[in-house]
Amino acid sequence: MAIGDPREAVLLGRQAVDDAAMLHSRRMDEELAKLVRACQQHRAIPEVAEFSELVESGATDV
Template sequence: MSSAAQLHLTADLVQGPESRIDPDGACGRLAVRGSPVVEATARLTTAAAEHTDAAARSRVISQIKLASLTMANGDPTEATAMGREALDGAAAIRSRRAGDDLRELWRYAARHPTVPEVTGLRQRITTLILPAST
């Protein structure tokens, strides 16, 4: 897919009506692959903040995706703080998708082995849910 086509696809996904809650994680996945990180970050931040307690699973998934996006493209220490918050919520839910997303965060965190906070986050993820494949 050409860069122009990828950016157009990304714009459609990010601007679509469902993108506020990003039910399929499309914003996070595309941004991690090099598409507009700033917009995906803003949308995931909004989604994580606006989910109510009744949508705890969705909030946790948005938080995990935001932490993964930040770990892949931004400050690993900031991503670690986000990941810790997501883990606090993830401990209270059962979700295969949240588990898959935590494994993804675990893999992105592996890129920062010399950052002690990131190492601690990886240990917490391992304790919560062992990676199926690393």
């Protein structure tokens, strides 16, 4: 998200969130928070904004 194509990052991020749904750890929460922060500069892209909002809400079915 920070250095590549934001739309591709959303696809990869969705898979990562799906995979991480079973893991309830502080480290995973920290990594997801980093991802949300990286989304901020690309929130004008609808897919990024939607993904960011879903991750921030704690939704696991993104």
